[in-house]
Amino acid sequence: MDCTKCGNPQVIAKREYSGQYLCKDCFIESIEKKVIKTVKKEKLLDKGDKVLVALSGGKDSVTVLEILNSFRKKNIIDLCAVTVDEGIDNYRQDGVDIAINHAKRLGIEHKVVCLKEEYGITLDEIMQKPNHKGSCSYCGVFRRTIINKAAREFGATKIATGHNLDDEVQAIMMNYLEGNIDNLTKLGAKSQSKAKEFTVKIKPLREIPEREIGLYVVAKDLDVHFASCPYAQQSFRGEVSEIVNQLSVDHPTIKYSTLRGYDKIKNILKDNIKKQYPEGRCVKCGEPSANELCKACTFLEELKD
Ligand code: SF4
Ligand SMILES: [Zn+2]
Ligand SMILES: [Zn+2]
Numbered sequence: 001m002d003c004t005k006c007g008n009p010q011v012i013a014k015r016e017y018s019g020q021y022l023c024k025d026c027f028i029e030s031i032e033k034k035v036i037k038t039v040k041k042e043k044l045l046d047k048g049d050k051v052l053v054a055l056s057g058g059k060d061s062v063t064v065l066e067i068l069n070s071f072r073k074k075n076i077i078d079l080c081a082v083t084v085d086e087g088i089d090n091y092r093q094d095g096v097d098i099a100i101n102h103a104k105r106l107g108i109e110h111k112v113v114c115l116k117e118e119y120g121i122t123l124d125e126i127m128q129k130p131n132h133k134g135s136c137s138y139c140g141v142f143r144r145t146i147i148n149k150a151a152r153e154f155g156a157t158k159i160a161t162g163h164n165l166d167d168e169v170q171a172i173m174m175n176y177l178e179g180n181i182d183n184l185t186k187l188g189a190k191s192q193s194k195a196k197e198f199t200v201k202i203k204p205l206r207e208i209p210e211r212e213i214g215l216y217v218v219a220k221d222l223d224v225h226f227a228s229c230p231y232a233q234q235s236f237r238g239e240v241s242e243i244v245n246q247l248s249v250d251h252p253t254i255k256y257s258t259l260r261g262y263d264k265i266k267n268i269l270k271d272n273i274k275k276q277y278p279e280g281r282c283v284k285c286g287e288p289s290a291n292e293l294c295k296a297c298t299f300l301e302e303l304k305d
Contacts, residue, residue: 005030013215016169016252024219031216035067035204042189044202045158047076052156052199054147055103056112056224057080057095059217060162062102066205066222068108068160082150084143087115087122088229102223109154113146119300127231129303137231137233138299145296147288151199163203166210169255170240172262177240185269187262197288209255 001021002009008023015022022030039045051068055061071077083099085092096112103110116122119142126138151159163171168187175184191201205213217224232238248254281287282294294300 010160013212016248017209017256027212028216028219031063031065031208031212032070034207036070038189038207039071039204042202042206044190044204045077046070049076049124049157050078050080050155051158051160052109052147052151052154052160053079053081053200054159055083055099056162057083057098057102058162059213059222059224059226060164060167060205060210062098062162062224063208063213063216064160064162065102065106065108066220067204069108074301079106080154080156081111082147082154083110083112084146085112085114085116085278086139086143087124088231089124091230094227098223098225111150113150115142115146118142118146119296121300121303123231126303131302133299134235135229136235136237141295141299145294148198148287152197156199159199159201160200161203162205163215164205164208164210164213164257165255165259166244168203168206168239169244169258172258173240173244174236178236181269188266207256207259275305 001011001014003011003023003026004020005026006023008026010023011021012024013022013027014020045051051138053065053068055065065079068077068079081099081103081253083096085096100110100112102108123135123139126132126148127135130163131139147159150156156280171187175181175187189206190205191198208216214226235261244258280289280291282289282297283292284297285294287294287296289295291298
């Protein structure tokens with residue numbers, strides 16, 4: 001089959017969900033246009049924003065950086081980046097090096113923050129503890145705190161993450177299956193928090209399937225860290241991902257329909273969202289928190305035992 005858009009016989013992508021065949025140039029253009037469409041539709045950017053990209057060096061965050069840089073080149077926004085080094089041996093360092101190189105290549109302010117320096121413990125060390133609660137729980141909480149702090153230090157007005165369509169659908173399904181309605185209502189293209197300590201988070205890649213981001217970085221010849229985290233397989237997310245991908249084989253539009261359905265439910269639930277955000281401060285570290293101790297400090301206390 002030739003490219004549906006221009007007739008070029010050298011097709012690199014077949015989209016089961018739309019029936020399109022695309023050549024390299026049309027594929028790259030279509031991804032970039034789709035992201036720009038999400039940015040406009042969801043009002044993710046305002047002129048003059050300083051956007052902090054959570055840059056792991058993986059395909060998703062490098063793609064976010066690359067596409068948001070087109071807004072920077074047009075002087076619509078400014079960009080900066082932060083990379084969190086969780087301390088995962090034989091895995092994280094390659095991503096950190098790649099992140100440093102991309103920030104240098106684009107001339108973007110960038111900092112690397114290590115879990116060890118920030119909290120005195122690496123993720124690998126946490127996983128040696130007999131009472132640990134699973135790698136991703138710690139990783140998510142510590143990373144979120146570090147990124148929020150970095151946003152304040154950089155004076156960023158938005159935080160952009162590389163969440164793609166698959167990530168978002170997995171999060172919707174996981175929270176639904178676990179009955180975690182509080183977290184369910186917090187998903188979406190843009191975080192709803194009104195608390196000024198929390199920088200608004202945006203997900204420009206929310207409508208791009210993970211597979212297509214992989215193809216985009218290859219087509220654009222972008223250097224990315226492709227290895228998977230050694231802890232990824234232990235997660236509930238991994239199991240949910242497998243089920244959704246299996247269903248997508250015979251139902252190719254299922255990820256988009258899950259996302260669209262969720263967006264409708266979210267609008268109905270949105271009155272509940274206001275109550276969910278913390279108004280106090282953690283007595284130990286001063287970060288915003290609903291309880292006396294924030295989640296990161298609670299974990300650190302538990303890990304002392
Ligand atoms: S898969 Fe690895 S990097 Fe991702 S949240 Fe879990 S522990 Fe952290
Ligand atoms: Zn084409
Ligand atoms: Zn704290």
